[in-house]
Amino acid sequence: MVRRYDILVIGGGAAGFTAAITAKILYRDSKVLMVTKTDKSPIVCALPYAIAGNRPLDDYLMPYSYASSLGVEILVDEVVDIDTEERVARTRGGEEIRFDNLVIATGSRPEAYMAEGVDLKGVYVLGKEYREVAELREAVNRDGVRVVLVGSGLTTAELADALSGIPGLTDHVKRYVTIVSRRKYILSRYFDEEFAELAERELEAKGVTIYSNTRVKRIHGHGRVEEVELDNGEVVKADVVVIVPTWVPNTELASRAGLEIRGRGIVVNDYMRTSKPYIYAAGDCVEKRDFLTSDQRDIKLATLACEEARRAISAIKGVTLSAGRMGRIPVTVTRVGGVVMGAAGYIESHALNEGISYIVGKARAVNRHPAWLPGGCEIQVKLLFLEDGRLIGGQAAGRCNEVAEIVNSIALAIQGSLRVEDLIIGLQHGSHPLLTYSPVMHPLINAAVEAYLKMKN
Amino acid sequence: MVRRYDILVIGGGAAGFTAAITAKILYRDSKVLMVTKTDKSPIVCALPYAIAGNRPLDDYLMPYSYASSLGVEILVDEVVDIDTEERVARTRGGEEIRFDNLVIATGSRPEAYMAEGVDLKGVYVLGKEYREVAELREAVNRDGVRVVLVGSGLTTAELADALSGIPGLTDHVKRYVTIVSRRKYILSRYFDEEFAELAERELEAKGVTIYSNTRVKRIHGHGRVEEVELDNGEVVKADVVVIVPTWVPNTELASRAGLEIRGRGIVVNDYMRTSKPYIYAAGDCVEKRDFLTSDQRDIKLATLACEEARRAISAIKGVTLSAGRMGRIPVTVTRVGGVVMGAAGYIESHALNEGISYIVGKARAVNRHPAWLPGGCEIQVKLLFLEDGRLIGGQAAGRCNEVAEIVNSIALAIQGSLRVEDLIIGLQHGSHPLLTYSPVMHPLINAAVEAYLKMKN
Secondary structure: EEEEEEEEEEEEOHHHHHHHHHHHHOOOOOOOOEEEOOOOEOHHHHHHHHHHHOOOHHHEEEHHHHHHOOOOEEEEEEEEEEEEEOOOOOOOOOOEEEEEEEEEEEEEEEEEOEEEEOOOOOOOEEEHHHHHHHHHHHHHHHOOOOEEEEEOOOHHHHHHHHHHHOOHHHHHOOOEEEEEOOOOOOOOOOOOOHHHHHHHHHHHHOEEEEEEEOEEEEEEOEEEEEEEEEEOOEEHHHHHEEEEEEEOOOOHHHHHHOEEEOOOOOOOOOOOOOEOOOEEEEEOOOOEEEOOOOOOOOOOOOHHHHHHHHHHOOOOOOOOOOOOOOOOOEEEEEEEEEEEEEEEEOHHHHHHHHOEEEEEEEEEEEOOOOOOOOOOEEEEEEEEEEEEEEEEEEEEEEEHHHHHHHHHHHHHHHHHEHHHHHHHHOOOOOOOOOOOOOOOHHHHHHHHHHHHHHOOO | OOOEEEEEOOOOOOHHHHHHHHHHOOOOOEEEEEEEEOOOOEEEHHHHHHHOOOOHHHEEEOHHHHHHHHHHHHEEEEEEEEEOOOOOEEEEOOOOOEEEEEEEEOEEEEEEEEEEEOOEEEEOOOOHHHHHHHHHHHHHOOOOOEEEEEEEHHHHHHHHHOOOOOOOOOOOOEEEEEEEEOOOOOOOOOHHHHHHHHHHHHHHHHEEEEOOOOEEEEEEEEEEEEEEEEOOOOOOEOOOEEEOEEEEEHHHHHHOOOOOEEOOEOOOOOOOOOOOOOOOEOOOOOEEEEEOOOEEEOOOOOHHHHHHHHHHHHHOOOOOOOOOOOOOOOOOEEEEEOEEEEEEEOHHHHHHHHOOEEEEEEEEEEEEOOOOOOOOOEEEEEEEEEEOEEEEEEEEEEEOOHHHHHHHHHHHHHHHOEHHHHHHHOOOOOOOOOOOOOOOOOOHHHHHHHHHHHHHH
C-alpha cells in the first residue's frame, strides 16, 4: 500500500519535530508524517546535562509523544530516495510515501579533527544519537574520572561546567576536567574577550584546567586512552577524551534528489523553499545567511532551526512576514558556573572579519533600584553599532537568569533596525524596584549613549 | 548676581533628575542647573518598600549625589515664575536664573477621594514627599498595627504586599492589612481579570483582606481613626488608613508662563517641545497620548518620564527618532507576593473602552527544557492583536523575575509593529535548557499561533 500525506517531514530533530507539530497545529485536518531514524532522540541543547546528569538519559529526550498527541504520525525509518517530480519518498524499510509537501530536516553530522590515537578505547567524538550519548554518559559517570575535552565552543564550555558539577543536576560523582582549545579563549566564536574570560574564570573556579592556543598532538594508551599529548609538550592524564566536533549539514539525500546545494547547505529562499516546488528544507541542513551582509554564514542554533521549520510549514499556505522582518539574528545564551551570558547579532571579531566598521558602547547596572535591594545582580552590556547608528549586536552577562531575556530584548531591537538614537530616547521598557534596573540608569540606554558620544566626537 | 545656564531643569523627580544627568552626559561642557524643592526625594516607584521597610528611609532616596558628581548644579528652591520671552526663571528664594533651554518637570500631585472623617489622626493621603513618607512610615511600623488601604492600583497592591511582609525587606513587624477597592479587581486598570486575580490570590494568601466593588462611606474615631465604615455596611477596625490618591499634573507654573495646556497636561510635541521655543516639558506634568489612537491617555510611569526627559534633552541638539519609533508603549511590571506580572500596551478592557476590535492568543510554558530541569517557572502569556494582525498588547505572569524582561520583549515587539505572522515565523530569540523555554514551545509564538488560527477560521 502506498501511503499519502499532505505534509511529510524527514527528520526528528528540533527542525523536523517543530515542522511536524506546527503542521498539525496550523492545518488541523492535514495528514502529517514525521520520519525519524530513531524514536529516542536526545534534546541536543541539553546534551551536556544529559551526559553529566544524575537523572536517566530518557529524561532528556525530544517529546515525540506530544507530537503523537497532536495527531502527527511517526515512522521510525530512513528516507533514502526522493522523487521530486512524482513527489514520492522511499525508505530503507521499503515504504513508499506520497506527499503534497515535503520538509527536509536532515540536520547535521559531526566532523572532528582526528589526532593520532583517536581509535583508542575511551576516546569519543561527541554525537547526538541516543546510543552514542548513552555510551559517553556511562564513561564519564564514574567517581574520580579524568575527562579531557577537545573543543572551544558552547558545548565544550557547557560540558565542562556540567562535568565539574552543577548542584542537584550533575554533581553525583566527582570528575577532573581539562579543556584543550585551539583558540585564545573558549567561546571566542560567540563572545568578545571580556565576556569569554568570564566563562573561563567560572570554569577555573570550579577546578577545570584550560589549555588555550593548544592542539592535541597525540593520544596515548595501550588499547585504552591513558594520556593526551599537547602540541606545547605537556601531557595530560585522561580516562576519557571527548572530541567536540564541528557540525556539517547532512545534504546527501537532498543532493541525490537534485536539489540545489551551495557551500555545504541546501539552498532555500526566505521562506525555506528549495529549488523544487513543494519541497522545503529547515534546520542545520540548509545554508544560512548573515542578517546584515546576506553572505553565507555557519550558524547552527536550535532557535533558528525551529524558526525555519515554522517558516517552511507556514509557507505552504503562503504566510509571509512584514517588510524588513526577514533577517534572522543569531542569538546565543548560556550559563557557565554562576554566570549567565548571551550574545545577539554581531560581536567585534565577527565584524572585523567581515570588514564592517562599528562603534561600541558599554554599560553596567544592578537590576534593582535602589541597587542594594535584595536579589540584585550586576549586568554588563556591550552594544555594537554601525557608523550610521544602526544596532547590529549586543552582549550581556551577569549572575542571574534575567540576562537571557535581556539578550532576547537586544535581539528584537536589532531585528527592529533600531538606531542609537532610538535606544537613547525610544527604548520601550518597564521597570520595578524589586525586578529591574532604574529607568534612570538603564544599561542598554547608557551603552547607546556611550556609543553615540563616540560617533559625534 | 544673575545666574546663567545652558540648561535649566525644574523638578527633581524621575523626569527632572534624568533630564539633568542626561544633559551633562550628552553635553559635557554645558552648564546645567536642577532646581528641586527638596534635597531628599524618595524614589516614587519604591515608596511601598520605603514605607514598610526595615531599613532607613534615607536608603530609598533619589541619588542626587550622582548628579552632582557629573557636574549638575543643584538648587533647593522653587521656581515661581518663568519669563519665556526673556528666558528667565525666578525662585521663591529670590534667585533670578537665565537659561538657554528649559525643561519643566514639575510632576504630579495627589488628588484623593475625601470621605467624611479623613481629618482624623491616623488617616493619610499617600504623598511622595520625604516628610509625608516619613510620617506614614512611622505610623505603620508598629507591631500589630491594623492598616486599611483605600485604592485599586499598583501602589495599593504593592503597599499591601510590602506591609504584609516581604522576607528580609519589610517583615520586621507584624501588620494586619485590608484593601478597600472600588473596582471589581485590584489592578484592573493594568491587567485583565485572570492576571489581576493572581495578585489578589497572592495577597489573600499573605493574610490581606480585600473588599472589592466597595467604597469607604465614613471614617470613625475620637480624634484618632478607630473604624472604617464601608458602603456595604461592613465596619473594619483600623489604626491607620492610607488613601492612595490619583495623581494629577502640576501645571500651574507652566500655565502662568503662558504655555499651552490641554486636558490636564502641558502640550508637547513628540520631542517634548512645548508651545514656546527653547522650553520643553517631561514627566507626569505633560499630556500623554496613546501609541495606537494618539488620543489623550492618563498614563503615569517612571519609565515614560525618564524617556521623555531624554527626548527633551536630546531635542536641544536635534536628535531624532527613526521612522515609526514615535509611539511610547506603557509597560507595567510588578511583583505581588511570589508572582511577577507585567503588561505592555493594550489590555482587553482598554481596547473595549476605545472600541478597538482585537483577537486574543494565550499560551503557557515552563522556562526550562526539559521542563523538569531545576529552577523552572511556568509563565503564562496573553497577547492582543488587531484584526489585521498587528500586535497591540501583551501580559505575562509567573513566579520568577524573568517575567519582567519577557514583558520588555513584548514591548519591543509592539514598538516594532510586529504582526502575528512575524511572531510565528520571525520572532528573534535565544534559548538554553537551564534558562528559557524550548524554542519548540515558546509561549509568545504559541500565543500568536492561537490568535492566528482564530483570525483565519
